[in-house]
Amino acid sequence: MKRLLFAILALTASSGSALAQEAMEAAAEAAPTLSSGDTAWMLTATALVLLMTIPGVALFYGGMVRKPNVLATVMQSFTTTCLITIVWMVIGYSLAFGEGGAYVGDLSNLFLNTLSLEQINGSIPESVFIIFQLTFAIITAALITGAVAERMKFSALLLFLAAWSILVYSPITHWVWGGGFLADVGVLDFAGGTVVHINSGVAALVACLVLGPRTGYGREVIMPHNLVLTVMGASFLWVGWFGFNAGSAVAADGLAGMAMAVTQIATAAAALAWMFAEWLAHGKPSVLGIASGAVAGLVAITPASGFVDPMGALCIGAIAGIICFWGATWLKRKLGYDDSLDVFAVHGLGGIVGALLTGVFAVEAIGGTPGLLEGNPGQVWTQAYGILATIIYCGIVSFVLLKVIDLVIGIRVKEEDEREGLDIRLHGESVL
Amino acid sequence: MKRLLFAILALTASSGSALAQEAMEAAAEAAPTLSSGDTAWMLTATALVLLMTIPGVALFYGGMVRKPNVLATVMQSFTTTCLITIVWMVIGYSLAFGEGGAYVGDLSNLFLNTLSLEQINGSIPESVFIIFQLTFAIITAALITGAVAERMKFSALLLFLAAWSILVYSPITHWVWGGGFLADVGVLDFAGGTVVHINSGVAALVACLVLGPRTGYGREVIMPHNLVLTVMGASFLWVGWFGFNAGSAVAADGLAGMAMAVTQIATAAAALAWMFAEWLAHGKPSVLGIASGAVAGLVAITPASGFVDPMGALCIGAIAGIICFWGATWLKRKLGYDDSLDVFAVHGLGGIVGALLTGVFAVEAIGGTPGLLEGNPGQVWTQAYGILATIIYCGIVSFVLLKVIDLVIGIRVKEEDEREGLDIRLHGESVL
Amino acid sequence: MKRLLFAILALTASSGSALAQEAMEAAAEAAPTLSSGDTAWMLTATALVLLMTIPGVALFYGGMVRKPNVLATVMQSFTTTCLITIVWMVIGYSLAFGEGGAYVGDLSNLFLNTLSLEQINGSIPESVFIIFQLTFAIITAALITGAVAERMKFSALLLFLAAWSILVYSPITHWVWGGGFLADVGVLDFAGGTVVHINSGVAALVACLVLGPRTGYGREVIMPHNLVLTVMGASFLWVGWFGFNAGSAVAADGLAGMAMAVTQIATAAAALAWMFAEWLAHGKPSVLGIASGAVAGLVAITPASGFVDPMGALCIGAIAGIICFWGATWLKRKLGYDDSLDVFAVHGLGGIVGALLTGVFAVEAIGGTPGLLEGNPGQVWTQAYGILATIIYCGIVSFVLLKVIDLVIGIRVKEEDEREGLDIRLHGESVL
Amino acid sequence: MKFVIAIIKPFKLDEVREALTELGVQGLTVTEVKGFGRQKGHTEIYRGAEYEVSFLPKVKIEVALPDELTDRALETIQRTARTDKIGDGKVFVFDLEQVVRIRTGETNAEAL
Amino acid sequence: MKFVIAIIKPFKLDEVREALTELGVQGLTVTEVKGFGRQKGHTEIYRGAEYEVSFLPKVKIEVALPDELTDRALETIQRTARTDKIGDGKVFVFDLEQVVRIRTGETNAEAL
Amino acid sequence: MKFVIAIIKPFKLDEVREALTELGVQGLTVTEVKGFGRQKGHTEIYRGAEYEVSFLPKVKIEVALPDELTDRALETIQRTARTDKIGDGKVFVFDLEQVVRIRTGETNAEAL
Ligand SMILES: Nc1ncnc2c1ncn2[C@@H]1O[C@H](COP(=O)(O)OP(=O)(O)O)[C@@H](O)[C@H]1O
Ligand SMILES: Nc1ncnc2c1ncn2[C@@H]1O[C@H](COP(=O)(O)OP(=O)(O)O)[C@@H](O)[C@H]1O
């Protein structure tokens, strides 16, 4: 009877709808139902994140290599998309989001065998959630290929990425988003600063160290062959990233909107920061610079996107733009490794900067957690903890995997293949 | 009074919302209302399907021709988009979805003259449904251009595609989706395996046979000039296909989600299947191979996407990848026709495989119809019936149309035009 | 008590839902709430409009310049995207949509400092509205770069666009959409024919006049280097324009659907009109022609898209296609200015044609306002008034800005830079 | 030794190369060039601006030959590259003073 | 007969071609090349790595001439290709032993 | 004066150019070419159709030299371009009759 009264009251409330609305919402929370609006957005967001890898990363990277390697490079992103899809369906999703414990999910969803039409996750179909998350698994693996471009064996790369996705990506996703131990200690990672970017950046660094520099690196001219492709890739990354960050709200609501707003602002700030830094340092602003800066900004705002406000985004973007510029130019030269397309400088460094600054700029009114500037310095330490855990685990397992694969089938192409170009030697094709 | 009681009861039901929800839904069914969530998704899906043709098909095909024909090739897709839009608005939509009878719609909607702002189709505006369906009509016509690439007269192509869309595409759409006879016998075609792919594939085969092979075919080197474009095209096809298949649910719901999931899985499976088949057969995995395989998988899952589960999708993809590889390499050479860009092998064969396997793998819990594996072998025959009807009708009418146009204005360019390239000769332009 | 009765009555009404619906809607209007469906669409529309500039405009323009300027050209669009984002966040949005008066908004929203998570604009989050509008500010500025391509100093361009966005774009937006004087007199501009296209077209014309023609213009061969890029750009413009026009409904409803439908139809009509006009005039249909025509159609339907029906769209498209063709070929040659990529002919002329024809073809049943054909000739004069106001204000301020910048830092590169190409000289990069 | 430069139509390249190989020619070098000659070019029109494109795509073959092969090579090129349409191209013959094979340092006849 | 190779700045190509045509030259062949010379190249910087690009885009014109036309052709090229800035290019003259027109088999003078 | 044409492997270009510069060569011209020779090409397969691609990317260096520098230049090219693998390329030497520097009108020796 109480309910009846409540319902009638609701309908009679002064505004005639506000209370009813609330009543409905309360009820809805009790028994979650599908929202077609949220579902519409998440279907779209999934398409947008897929766009980030194909053609986004494929072109972003493809434009930066030398011409005889361009097909091999875009093929790496394309094949990774296919490969990780199967890995995710077979086991990856289960390990990441299956119940499990603090460190990894269980095997209850192998082959997505429990998926039904009616299954719901929050207010969207479980199927949409699975594929949305899949697109994250795809891009994380695809990003790594930039570090090993122009010299890694195709077969070894496929083996490595499949194993890495299962042994590194899925567990770390579980730590942060699957109810694992990093979630428990309160690490903030809205859309994957840790899971996606630090993770891929560290794996990339390890991979390029294990692989060694390209033949002629540092002595010969190794220049990007077509930066139009790279700008196109950066553009698709930017547009697609709306799905990445605003999609991580898993709803079409104010939080998604705010995530989109801060993404746009931080990206622009980072792009301009990199461009002006370069203009000052080298006398000319370059399109590779501003495109790289945009990606650095996108990376850095990723963990923060559901937690900060526009001013915070502006700061995060500007700082990330400058630090990643420094990483890709000064630091890399200093340390002497050959990370072909600067995956570590952009995604690794950018991810670390973003994760830390999330702890600094988090606004309670937005994401529910205050940051350093709102008097909660502890959050920075929590963030650092998440970063460290990821670096250590990812670094060690990536290293071991690569070494094992190298022993078994070898990870590097012959010098002759490098000289003639991977397109012809590995794939029997060329761009005329 | 019964209604009042019902309504109050609904609001007092234990969960406080479930019953109310049902009551609302029941009511909603009685008088359909617009869902902003469904509409949001269908607006997006329409944009995604348009993306499949421009720039998707344009680039997919443009990259595979020789350089002096690249502009002519992308122009064919672009012009087809414009042409079919006008054809659809003037008469195509009416013939496809107008009331009519078992074989073709009527002329009640010429020039969309009955369209109003408030008109609704299911839960979305009629206007959205019309344009969503238009994007299907566009891509079906655009796909055919791949078979006649590098040698068909532009004027003849336009004439043919306009006539074909009216005389072949619209009727067959009516058969399957407009309440025609194939719908009546229970042919399953969720997103267009029959209507779009078998249809375009058969027309393509007929067209390249009527047209004859390219000058020098089989003797001279005729190689793709820039597969980066092709990979880009395949990427837009893949991303856009989410709109194609998940959009065919015409709602943002669990069915759309499941359609997206199986699309992703089948595509990846087919791409890898083609790639590994080629790796075994020819010693090298190629980017053209994996991109072709992805498209083959997208084609094959199209009819099945609202009827099968992830495991079914995995199987359909893998099988389609291998069969289409066989079609594009072995079968084509054996039969000796010059289908320039393998429209028949990928869309025709892929569509047939997909339509048949829909009958095999259909899952009652998903699409309402069981397939062979759930004990309903009859569905396979029903599917075969739909395939045959399409092949016969499309084959005959396409042939007659081409022959008539050939008689009247000629369908093939001069040999000199082929030698110098269509870009310069037909369009007065060139890529420097 | 009346409300209770009303509510109960509503639930008992014959259809069981229609009245309830209305009751809810009435209530909803009283206290606006967020619609997840509308929000989903507007998040998507924002991504689509961003896609129009990067990579849309970047590629559309990049393909039309000579090869040694392609990176500089795409960089202009990319940098404009970043720059205007910051300008908009800092002050532009406030000037455009802040309360203010009849001519310009106020400074109450500097740095978006009042934005909160819960703030709503209509049925979508304020944050989404801000970024959606930002994408319009971006593309308007980016379009201008086409007129000054291949010869304007990068630093001067950035200065000009930032100042122009603040002093011209924001006020004019306020006039039309921010409750300013053009809104008051009833100027119809659904998605930006005046605000975006006439505005950018006039600024473009002024800029190319102030700048002077390219070295060698009219004597040397200055041909587009890669129209594949241009077709790609036109494709992204087209697809993205769905977000532009249908997004301007700021809801996922019948109006959005109708806007999408008329956009598709007008674009196709204009593209074919330009193509056939060229075919007649010069003997060959070109891909640059049809792509230009498509953009002309998109431009012309922009102001009309929420006000006209499909037949109106067909007429507007066809007329705009022919007039813009005439503008880009005959008029430009006649007047002798060097608008490198025909921004004025396509966006200026196309915008004027569209704005006027909106007054002719407006249908009361769609947008609430009848046009000339429905017996309201006054609307054409109102439209003309809006056009004139925009041309005069934009023309004068653009001219003054350019002259001032020229005095202070110079707006034109050295002849040597033009000869060697801007890519190398201004940005230290090149496409190999 | 002689050095022969032949300008031919692009689609004839494979045929000419094969014919020369049969003749005993072991190597040659190919460049994509643009030719201007009696064969007229074409007009390209971009938004109303007409450009007379006077150059046509051609292929340049360079081949060094021992004296005794020269005549036959000339004849072979002329025969295989010919389409009897204007624009078939030209063959130029030069005296070649010296040849070195980089890999081995062999010179002249042995180096060809 | 002489064979002249001229390396010039790309934007001068049309002017030079027209001047040679007026002189009576019926054909020539053009190649895009990269030149290294006194004119300095430029620096390209990609993410901090500086590359000295020492080559500049040039255009190579090859033209076979009857002896009597050679001097005037040289003079014409020099005059029209000249901008008085460093990097204007060079002209090289060779003795040409033999010419064949592929289409007709004509040789030497008639073949030009 | 002599005119030297060297066909070399593309990645050797910078090394050769530097070595020649040290020798005192002030300018040279470079073209991307495709070479056919003892070094075998490769096969490309597109959807089952195999194409024998007999041409490999090479770089052509053209350099005009005073007579006295020729031998040392030949030796330098041969030394620096050499990888001892098949396909290293060839060097051809021609007699050069005349040179003009376009910018100044200087001729022959001074024009180099
Ligand atoms: N005098 C010349 N010097 C150098 N190349 C020439 C000369 N004449 C013709 N060519 C080259 O030969 C090609 C064919 O010449 P053309 O006059 O068009 O036809 P044909 O060889 O049939 O007379 C030209 O495109 C040009 O590349
Ligand atoms: N010795 C040479 N051999 C071949 N080509 C040369 C030689 N010297 C110069 N060139 C070509 O001429 C072009 C112009 O030469 P450069 O020294 O830069 O200017 P200038 O001709 O004004 O002295 C170079 O880029 C190169 O292509």
Ligand SMILES: Nc1ncnc2c1ncn2[C@@H]1O[C@H](COP(=O)(O)OP(=O)(O)O)[C@@H](O)[C@H]1O
């Ligand atoms: N007779 C020739 N005339 C012109 N170019 C030649 C000749 N022989 C070889 N070349 C060029 O030299 C390159 C290398 O020759 P190749 O026979 O492959 O190896 P190697 O020089 O080691 O004997 C070829 O790719 C071709 O460009």
